[in-house]
Each structure stands twice: as C-alpha cells, then as structure tokens.
Amino acid sequence: MHYEGVLTKMRTEITDVVQYYLVWDNDFINFNQLLGKKISINFLKYQCLSCGLEKKIFRQGFCYDCFQSIPQAGDWVISPEKSRAHLDEEDRDLEFEKRAQLQPHVVYLANSSDVKVGVTRKSQIPTRWIDQGAHEAIEIVEVPNRYLAGITEVALKDHVSDKTNWRKMLTNEVLDLDLAEVREKLKQYIPEEAREYYLASNKETEITFPVKKFPEKIKTLNLGKNPFYEGVLTGIKGQYLLFEDGTVFNVRGHEGFVVELKVLV
Known part of the structure; x- marks a missing residue:
C-alpha cells in the first residue's frame, strides 16, 4: 500500500480501544490495522495548512507569515x-x-x-x-x-x-x-x-490505547533532520506512532509535512 499527502493530526474514535485514522484528501489510513507491520515514511516537502504554499513550517502546521497573522494562531x-x-x-x-x-x-x-x-x-x-x-x-x-x-x-x-x-x-x-x-x-x-x-x-x-509494546528507551523521529524512516509499528498513543526499535513519531508535531507512506509487510 502506498499513500501520499500532507500530515495533519490523526483523527480518533473512542471504543474499547482508541481507533486512529490519518485522513488524506482522497483516502485515509486506519493505523490500528497496521500494528505489527513495517511501514516507511519519506518526507517530500512542506505545505502550510493555512495558505497552502510550499513554505517551511514554523509552528502548528503553519508557515511563519500565517502563524503571525491568522486567528487560529x-x-x-x-x-x-x-x-x-x-x-x-x-x-x-x-x-x-x-x-x-x-x-x-x-x-x-x-x-x-x-x-x-x-x-x-x-x-x-x-x-x-x-x-x-x-x-x-x-x-x-x-x-x-x-x-x-x-x-x-x-x-x-x-x-x-x-x-x-x-x-x-x-x-x-x-x-x-x-x-x-x-x-x-x-x-x-x-x-x-x-x-x-x-x-x-x-x-x-x-481510555485504552492500541499498544502491543511500549519502548524502553525513546528515539524521536524528526523528519526535518532525518527525512526517511522505516520500522515496525508496535503502538499508537497520544498523537505518537511507536516503533519496535524505540523510535517514536509525533504526527501532530509534523503537521504541514508532505510525506509518502508505504506499508512494506
């Protein structure tokens, strides 16, 4: 499976276990179904959630100019x-x-x-x-x-x-x-x-979160510094994806990043 789009915070549904969805313009991913699977994330470019331009994200998914002017910030x-x-x-x-x-x-x-x-x-x-x-x-x-x-x-x-x-x-x-x-x-x-x-x-x-294994030591994935990562998804908690090697990825912290996401296994 192959997906491409701009990241926004995962949408959630509270059931016996929280359900997590990453929603694109014309598609969506239920991350709960990817637990135990290897996925890759490849950073392609920025896209401000307000003006839609390819400008570096400053905070909350907005470029600097928008962050300084829009009421949402x-x-x-x-x-x-x-x-x-x-x-x-x-x-x-x-x-x-x-x-x-x-x-x-x-x-x-x-x-x-x-x-x-x-x-x-x-x-x-x-x-x-x-x-x-x-x-x-x-x-x-x-x-x-x-x-x-x-x-x-x-x-x-x-x-x-x-x-x-x-x-x-x-x-x-x-x-x-x-x-x-x-x-x-x-x-x-x-x-x-x-x-x-x-x-x-x-x-x-x-609230119960879909986590098979919690990391013992944490390594944070910052796509601005390391634009490519692949690993086995072992849990989702908060707005974080948790991986088998201890890497954690804050989806909300990467709003406005355009990525390519592949399910490898």
Whole structure:
C-alpha cells in the first residue's frame, strides 16, 4: 500500500480501544490495522495548512507569515486566559474569535504520566484527552466561554501541573489515580467567577490505547533532520506512532509535512 499527502493530526474514535485514522484528501489510513507491520515514511516537502504554499513550517502546521497573522494562531489559543471575545475585543478576527471562544469550555484533570490540568472546548472531549495520551481523565468545571476556563486553569496550575511528561507517557510509566478525589481537593482554588460551574458528580473516563509494546528507551523521529524512516509499528498513543526499535513519531508535531507512506509487510 502506498499513500501520499500532507500530515495533519490523526483523527480518533473512542471504543474499547482508541481507533486512529490519518485522513488524506482522497483516502485515509486506519493505523490500528497496521500494528505489527513495517511501514516507511519519506518526507517530500512542506505545505502550510493555512495558505497552502510550499513554505517551511514554523509552528502548528503553519508557515511563519500565517502563524503571525491568522486567528487560529492567536495568543489566546495557547493561553486561554488571554481571551477577549467576551468583552467584544478583537485580537486578529473578532468574528472567528467569538465563534471559538464564546462556546462551552471544560477545565479537566488528565493523567498521562501524572495528573495535569488543562482546558478544551466541550466539543473536543474526549478527543483532547486522547491526543494527550491520557489513560484517565475527569472534568472539573464546564464554563460558557474560554476566558473563564483560562483563569480557572491559571489558578489551579499553582497546585497541579499543566504539563505532560511525554517520555513517561510513551514508556508507560503511569500511575492510576483517583481523579475525583484530586478534583475535590482542588475545588477550593477555583476562582469565584467559575465556582458555580463546578462539576461534582461527573465520573472518570478511562481510555485504552492500541499498544502491543511500549519502548524502553525513546528515539524521536524528526523528519526535518532525518527525512526517511522505516520500522515496525508496535503502538499508537497520544498523537505518537511507536516503533519496535524505540523510535517514536509525533504526527501532530509534523503537521504541514508532505510525506509518502508505504506499508512494506
């Protein structure tokens, strides 16, 4: 089998085991079906996900010019507390920002390597948790806009991490925690503006990833430095492909890379 196209983050479906799909313009791959098979990845060129031009990718699949100008890459995306659409204040494109920011958002706890706090649109649950490689997660508050979610996250990250240790996540150095208990301990730190939105009864979600073998030591594949790789696929977790020789490939970290992918065995 032979595929060619621009990489975007893998789409997912939560079932007993998470299903992973890489979607091209006219085709798609279910990576779960490739476990145990040898595949090759060959980097061909860049293609910005915004302007579509062959320009080196800067961040998030965008070239430098697009990253500096498009609303999808505004500061509020990474730092939700900087959201201003609820005040009718524009960053780059007020109409876009209103659509993105003025909708239900959730502040959550996820356990990928250890417990962390995060923010996502309600519509992105459980996708966001899957993308982070969390084997368990739970909601803390559900608020009506991104700003309230952002200030809640800022308040809580003084007491719990907002980062994932991706190396521990990929080597499966994880602990099972009682996230409802952690949530209850953090309740006192929720800002006053968001306290009425506290979710006391939501249950923990458990997620199982399609992994036959976790790597003991990790080697990261960077197509910008090493444009060709082949190996046997042994698992998928978060947005990473895991290979038999310990190589891990962050698909989302290579958005905007045009690749040729072959299934060899």
